[in-house]
Amino acid sequence: MATERTELERQLERRYDAGFITDIESDTLPPGLDEDVVRFISKKKEEPEWLTEWRLKAYRHWLTMTPPQWAKLNIAPIDFQAVSYFAAPKKKYASLDEVDPKLLETYEKLGVPLHERARLAGVAVDAVFDSVSVGTTYRKELAEKGIIFCSFSEAVKEHPELVKQYLGSVVPPGDNYFAALNSAVFSDGSFVFIPKGVRSPMELSTYFRINARDTGQFERTLIICEDDAYVSYLEGCTAPMRDENQLHAAVVELVCLERAEIKYSTVQNWYPGDENGVGGIYNFVTKRGECRGFKSKISWTQVETGSAITWKYPSCVLLGDESSGEFYSVALTHHCQQADTGTKMIHIGRGTTSKIIAKGISAGRGQNTYRGLVKIESAAAGARNYTQCDSLLIGKRCGAHTFPYIEVKNPGAVVEHEATTSKISDDQLFYCRARGISEEDAVSMIVDGFCKQVFKELPMEFAVEAKKLLEVSLEGAVG
Amino acid sequence: MLEIIDLHASVHGKEILKGFNLKLEAGKVHALMGPNGAGKSTLGYILSGREGYEITRGQILFNGQDISVLEPEQRAALGIFLAFQYPVEIPGVNNTYFLRTALNAQRKARGEAELDSMAFLKKVREKLSVLHLKDELLHRAVNAGFSGGEKKRNEIFQLALLEPKLAILDETDSGLDIDALKAVAEGVNAMRSPERAFLVITHYQRLLDYIHPDVVHVMSDGRIVASGGPELALQLERDGYAAMAAGAA
Numbered sequence: 210m211a212t213e214r215t216e217l218e219r220q221l222e223r224r225y226d227a228g229f230i231t232d233i234e235s236d237t238l239p240p241g242l243d244e245d246v247v248r249f250i251s252k253k254k255e256e257p258e259w260l261t262e263w264r265l266k267a268y269r270h271w272l273t274m275t276p277p278q279w280a281k282l283n284i285a286p287i288d289f290q291a292v293s294y295f296a297a298p299k300k301k302y303a304s305l306d307e308v309d310p311k312l313l314e315t316y317e318k319l320g321v322p323l324h325e326r327a328r329l330a331g332v333a334v335d336a337v338f339d340s341v342s343v344g345t346t347y348r349k350e351l352a353e354k355g356i357i358f359c360s361f362s363e364a365v366k367e368h369p370e371l372v373k374q375y376l377g378s379v380v381p382p383g384d385n386y387f388a389a390l391n392s393a394v395f396s397d398g399s400f401v402f403i404p405k406g407v408r409s410p411m412e413l414s415t416y417f418r419i420n421a422r423d424t425g426q427f428e429r430t431l432i433i434c435e436d437d438a439y440v441s442y443l444e445g446c447t448a449p450m451r452d453e454n455q456l457h458a459a460v461v462e463l464v465c466l467e468r469a470e471i472k473y474s475t476v477q478n479w480y481p482g483d484e485n486g487v488g489g490i491y492n493f494v495t496k497r498g499e500c501r502g503f504k505s506k507i508s509w510t511q512v513e514t515g516s517a518i519t520w521k522y523p524s525c526v527l528l529g530d531e532s533s534g535e536f537y538s539v540a541l542t543h544h545c546q547q548a549d550t551g552t553k554m555i556h557i558g559r560g561t562t563s564k565i566i567a568k569g570i571s572a573g574r575g576q577n578t579y580r581g582l583v584k585i586e587s588a589a590a591g592a593r594n595y596t597q598c599d600s601l602l603i604g605k606r607c608g609a610h611t612f613p614y615i616e617v618k619n620p621g622a623v624v625e626h627e628a629t630t631s632k633i634s635d636d637q638l639f640y641c642r643a644r645g646i647s648e649e650d651a652v653s654m655i656v657d658g659f660c661k662q663v664f665k666e667l668p669m670e671f672a673v674e675a676k677k678l679l680e681v682s683l684e685g686a687v688g
Numbered sequence: 689m690l691e692i693i694d695l696h697a698s699v700h701g702k703e704i705l706k707g708f709n710l711k712l713e714a715g716k717v718h719a720l721m722g723p724n725g726a727g728k729s730t731l732g733y734i735l736s737g738r739e740g741y742e743i744t745r746g747q748i749l750f751n752g753q754d755i756s757v758l759e760p761e762q763r764a765a766l767g768i769f770l771a772f773q774y775p776v777e778i779p780g781v782n783n784t785y786f787l788r789t790a791l792n793a794q795r796k797a798r799g800e801a802e803l804d805s806m807a808f809l810k811k812v813r814e815k816l817s818v819l820h821l822k823d824e825l826l827h828r829a830v831n832a833g834f835s836g837g838e839k840k841r842n843e844i845f846q847l848a849l850l851e852p853k854l855a856i857l858d859e860t861d862s863g864l865d866i867d868a869l870k871a872v873a874e875g876v877n878a879m880r881s882p883e884r885a886f887l888v889i890t891h892y893q894r895l896l897d898y899i900h901p902d903v904v905h906v907m908s909d910g911r912i913v914a915s916g917g918p919e920l921a922l923q924l925e926r927d928g929y930a931a932m933a934a935g936a937a
Contacts, residue, residue, distance in 0.1 A: 635739075636776045643736045643772075644786075644846065645764035645794035654789060658780025658829070 240291050244268060247393050250294060254362050257369060267382035267392030274386045287456060287491070292426075294394045350410065356440075357402040358413050361429050364400030371402055375433055379462035379499045379526070387458040388495045395429035395460065403438035403469075412668050414443040428459035434469035436502060441472040443671055457516075459494045467502030467529070474667055476675050478515035478682075492516035496523035497553075500532035500561075508535035509552070510666045512675040514682040517546060522580065524553035527561035527589075534563040537663040539675075541682055542575025542607070551580040551612075556589040556622070565596040566662050571607035572683060578610040587618040594624045601659050602632040603652065603683070653680045689714045689885045690735075690854055695746035697734055703744070704730045706910035714853070715882040719896055719921065720889045722907035723929040728889045729773060731907075732858040736770040737763050750854065764790075765797035767853030771843040771860050778830040783842070784812065786830045787849055794850065815848040819875045837868035844875035855879070856887045861895040873898030893925040 238246060247268045251261040276287070351358055357368060364372050382392035403409055434440055444461075463471050477492070492515070498507035509523035525534025536552040554563035569577035583594045600609035615624055633655050641651035656679055657664070664672045690712040697705040704727045712718050722728050734741050735748065737760035748756050755763055778786065792802040803811065812826065821841060831839050840860055847855055857876070861869055876886065876899050888899055896904070896918065904920040905912045908929065914920065 634776070637778050639738055639760065640772065640776045640778070641786075641790075642760035643738075643764060643770055644790035644850070645761050645797065646790050647761050647793065650789070650793065654781055654786070655778060658778070658782075661780055 238294060242268075242289055242292070242294055242394070246294050250394055250396075254365070256365055259373065260365060263377070263382075264393050267389050268394075270383050271386070271389035271393055274389055276386050289390070292456065294427075354407050354410065355404040356407060356409055357400065359400055361395075361398040361400045361431065364431070368400070368402070371433070372400070372431065375431055375462070375464055377462075379464060379497050380460050380495050385495060387493045388460050391427045391429060391458050391460045391495070395427040398428040398430040398459070398461075399432070399442075399444075400430070401432040401440060401442060403434045403440050405435040406437045407435075408439040409441065412441045412443055426457050428457075428461075430459070430461040431464075432462070432471055432473070433464045434466065434471050434505075436467040436469060438466075438469045439472075440470075441668060442474070443668060444473065444475045445477040457490055457492050457494070459496075461494070461496040461523075463496075463498030463507055465498065465500050465502060465505035465507055465529075465532075468504045469502060470506040470508075471498060472508050473498070473510070473523070474671055475509075475511040475513070476667075476671055476678065477511070477513050478678060490516045491518045492520065493518075494521040496521060497526065498524070498534070499526045500529050500534060500558075502529045503531060505529050505532045506534070508537070508666070510537040510663065512539045512541075512660075512663070512667070512678065513548065513550065514541040514543075514678055516548075519546075519548040519550055521550050522552050522582075524555070524582075525563065526555045526557065527563065527592075528557050529561075530558040531560040531562075532558055533561065535666075536563075536565045536567070537666045538566070539568045539570065539660045539663045539679070540577055540579075541570045541679060542572070542577045543682055544573040544575065546573075547576045547578075549578040549580055551578075551582075553582040553584070554594060555582075556585045556592040556594070559589060560591045561589055562592070563594045565594070565598075567596075567598045568660055568663055569598075569600045569609050570603065570656060570659070570679075570683075571600065571609050572603040574606045576608045576610070578612065580612045580614075582614040582616070583624055584614075585617040585619050585622040585624065589619050590621055592619060592622040594622075596624075596626045597662075598626075598628040599659065600628075600630045601656065602630070603656075649680075649684070652683055656683060689751055690887075691747075691749040693747045693749070695734075695748065696744045697730065697746075698742050698744055699730065699740060704910055705734070708746070708907075708911050710887075710905070710912065712854070712885045712887060714885050716902045717880065717886040717888060717899065719899075719901035719904045720887060720907055721891065721893075721904065721921065721924060724891075726907045727910045728907055729858055732770055732773075732856050732887075732889060735763075735856055736760055736768060761793065762797070764850075764852075765794045769847055769850055769852035769855045771840075771847060771855065771857045773859040773862060775831050775834075775839040775843055777832045777834075779832045781830050783828055783830050784809075784826045787812070787846060790846075791850060811849065815845060818878050819845060819848060820871070821845055836863040837865065837871075840864060840868065840872055841875070844872055844879075848875065848879055853883065854885050854887070856889065858889050859891065860888070861890055861892065869895065870898060893921045896921050 238249060244265060247264050248261060251264055348358070357364070359367070377392065380388050382389050401413060432440065432442060463473060465471055496509065500507055507525050511523065513519055519540065523536060527534055534554050538550065540548045540550050542548050551567060552565055554565065556563065563583065565581060567579050567581065569579055571577040577600065579598050581596060583596060585592045596613065598611050598613070600611070602609055609630060611628055613626055615626065617624060633652060637655060638648060638651050641654065642648060646654065657676060660679065664675060667675055690710065692708055692710040695705050695708040696703065708731065720728055730741065734743070737758060743756055747754055750766060750768065755766070788808050791808065795802050816823065825842065825845065831842060834842060843860065860872055864872065873895065880886070888895065888901060890896070901918055904916055904918060906914040906920065906924060
């Protein structure tokens, strides 16, 4: 490590010599990360001094940290100096004809609307399909209620006091290696603020975020619900997202005040790489919600079928008395994918409750790991947790692993844990086929039955998409 | 309807069917009896297309068509139905949803229009009442938590709903008490028709008191050793399989 840094310093000096200053005018940085890169990013986004300083502090802290090694993942070491931390928008294709036909085939299978396909594939979207007009009507309705829903960069400009108050309060920059990196170089993300007593009249989705620049690798999202507020937020989409950037390290922070509720749903299908796992995306995400207020509630629902490597633990810190946290997850690994995912429920307030339903499906040579922490602190009198981990194995070469951690410091707490492992048996498949159902349809049907408990927590359109997504992802899983 | 000609088949290299012959016409009910290991269930699995069985000689013709090359779902669409001896459980998959998917998959394969939920439910209620079955069967997952008798009755319910041309009942009476047995037999009899053929595989004569066969075959060591009218079953009951096999040798 020490040698690398000295090398870096030497390279830096060289860059200065070569006229690094002129590079600030251009839109893309050469690969490499140092304080100047951080300042460059901040300046490009026209951020106030306090935020630039915040980033720099995070960067300096990151330099003292090392990547975590404890996950059950097989990751080639990432060269952080080989990545560019600020890039111009991705090259736009002139028409759908230039797009990889396999990608278009997938959009067809998933039923993605035509204009969405263009946008997702990186085709310059016609004025006719401009999402701005749709988004504008949408925004008006929200603004009337005092709801703020905009990009993070916009929020820094329009609502700096709110950002300053809440940024990093749930996930401090020093929390972990990737959070530190994200805090230094984050590109953009969502900002949501729901004022006291307001229930968001519609689901907020990343699709409708105006000026949604391709957020790139280091997304930063902040969602705040004041007393008695409610919002349902949808992240991601079922269409496979390709990205040249291999590393995605996002940070999502949720804050709930008294009797507030945030429902955060994710359906993610990042490019998993080819059948041999080459070229897939590494998805390392820190997601955490704080139930600060009395009877506040946060629920995370996720369907993860993409990425070469998924590493995420959407968590809840249950501070307020009688607050509750929920986690519903379906994680699918196929071909050579690896997933180490789960949740942390930290009970601090009295009478707090948490519920975890984690379903893992492994197929091909996929490796699926559930890692969960249920921590009941001494003050959490009357705390309750229910955890259910189910694994479904398809085929003979995949794996499912479970690492539940339970730490209880209050004698009155009740913690329940159930786990099942099952496989789709040949007998079940034959039974379905003998009744006229094809093998693939049979697998989909059984998998869907397996995932029902989680799917019913998703907002309806998402649930339909998620079902279809699972079907497409499981193609060729049997045999 | 069904013609099996000199069928030889093996499992894991071991020959189970050794020259099996059978002719089954529409509208008829044939009983196939025999001791354990005779190959009765093997025959049922081979007819429905289960993997793991190798046909080394002979033919299986269904309405003149060689079905040995067809996948199980293709055979189902043609109208072949196997009522399993040990119906498997499929947790999480609703019984009604499963049946509707199966029925529509078959109809689609045959070029028929699929049934919408309303039409399907109507059909379901019709069959439920014919078989005197309870509604709550519809709300549970496929065979999950069903008693042995309930599983067998669910098989007959599926038979009623899918309306196959050839119904093979593999030891449908095994594990049933007398009341369940009568109920199952009633269901089968309600489904008898000139267009449908039944192959009833059983150990015991008892079932045949309720489902009267037209022809009774006795199977031993991979082939049929005796065939006759219903009185053959009574003779079997009296003399046992060993005597019959010895007589045939």
